[in-house]
Amino acid sequence: MHKIVRRIINHKYTSIDPHMIVEGSILTFDCYIKRFDDFVIIIESGTLITSDLAHKVRQNDKLYITLDDKEAFHSYQKIHGLQEEKIIAIEEITLQSVLPQVMKLPEKFDAAPNAFKKIELVYHMSALLMEAIFNEENEHLPLSAVEKCIHFMVEAIEWSELAIMPNLLQLMPDEYTTHHHSTNVAFFSVVLGKSIGLPKVELNQLAYAALLHDIGKIRIDQALLLKPSSLDEEEFNLIQTHSEVGVEILQKNGVTTPKILDAVLYHHEKLDGQGYPKGLRGKQIPKFARIIGICDVFDALTARRTYRVNYSSYEALLLMKQQMAHQFDEHYSDTFIRLLASKEF
Ligand SMILES: [Fe+2]
Ligand SMILES: [Fe+2]
Numbered sequence: 001m002h003k004i005v006r007r008i009i010n011h012k013y014t015s016i017d018p019h020m021i022v023e024g025s026i027l028t029f030d031c032y033i034k035r036f037d038d039f040v041i042i043i044e045s046g047t048l049i050t051s052d053l054a055h056k057v058r059q060n061d062k063l064y065i066t067l068d069d070k071e072a073f074h075s076y077q078k079i080h081g082l083q084e085e086k087i088i089a090i091e092e093i094t095l096q097s098v099l100p101q102v103m104k105l106p107e108k109f110d111a112a113p114n115a116f117k118k119i120e121l122v123y124h125m126s127a128l129l130m131e132a133i134f135n136e137e138n139e140h141l142p143l144s145a146v147e148k149c150i151h152f153m154v155e156a157i158e159w160s161e162l163a164i165m166p167n168l169l170q171l172m173p174d175e176y177t178t179h180h181h182s183t184n185v186a187f188f189s190v191v192l193g194k195s196i197g198l199p200k201v202e203l204n205q206l207a208y209a210a211l212l213h214d215i216g217k218i219r220i221d222q223a224l225l226l227k228p229s230s231l232d233e234e235e236f237n238l239i240q241t242h243s244e245v246g247v248e249i250l251q252k253n254g255v256t257t258p259k260i261l262d263a264v265l266y267h268h269e270k271l272d273g274q275g276y277p278k279g280l281r282g283k284q285i286p287k288f289a290r291i292i293g294i295c296d297v298f299d300a301l302t303a304r305r306t307y308r309v310n311y312s313s314y315e316a317l318l319l320m321k322q323q324m325a326h327q328f329d330e331h332y333s334d335t336f337i338r339l340l341a342s343k344e345f
Contacts, residue, residue, distance in 0.1 A: 027047045028073075042057075131179035146212065210292050
């Protein structure tokens, strides 16, 4: 139990209920817990589950197994007499499983009883779609599903009378994943875009670009993206390619709108010229990229990462205002701060 083996593996994981681990059984799969972005093995396959071990395991809210061990886990559940209805079917999140759900979004959106429920629905659906996209090996993007999500994202935010930012923050998990980060940046960008008066057609383009701003990371190894130690120069350069790779992937999928492509390409540019890939300055950086850039940094700072704990919203804004002020468009960042502080939107 206490033998903690750190591994960075390019596995996909799924959570299981710790009560599924049966006292007196011999485990037929490895069990992990999550520490920040890292999965840490806590019981190896072949271990006898003593009562002491079963007790300790159940002190965790969640355990994780790799999807490669899905079959072994199902057999284990059956062998150990867990009731059939309690046996969890583990489904990998793929486009095949997610797309039919996205297609039902219009009816579900209409049926949601209030603005917050609509936002919640679109948030979870967008995150699920992005998770499936990042899980898929190929770069063929389901753009009609993306368009459906962003259409309802803009609708939900357009008509919201809520103090939307605090509600949005409540929906967002602490832990960093690329699919939640993409979704968060899209929601923040649309709220900010609305508040600076962008017309609906631009809000849709902005949402599109923001949801897919890090799509280039699909080509970068997860192990590098989630690397707990700091990056060397070569690794940093490789990660920086994601802006240009993102544009390449979008173009390959038939996206031609210059505002969307430019927003993806320039979302890491900084007003002081210290960004990448071109080192653009000030107003040379397109409007959408300046909006997404603020939301991107705020989300990255407030999410829990492998290499550090997260900042609170207040700490992140303070850091952005005091130490990074030269990087951001002042009007947009002040508006963003007001939105996060406001009770009314
Ligand atoms: Fe990025
Ligand atoms: Fe990002």
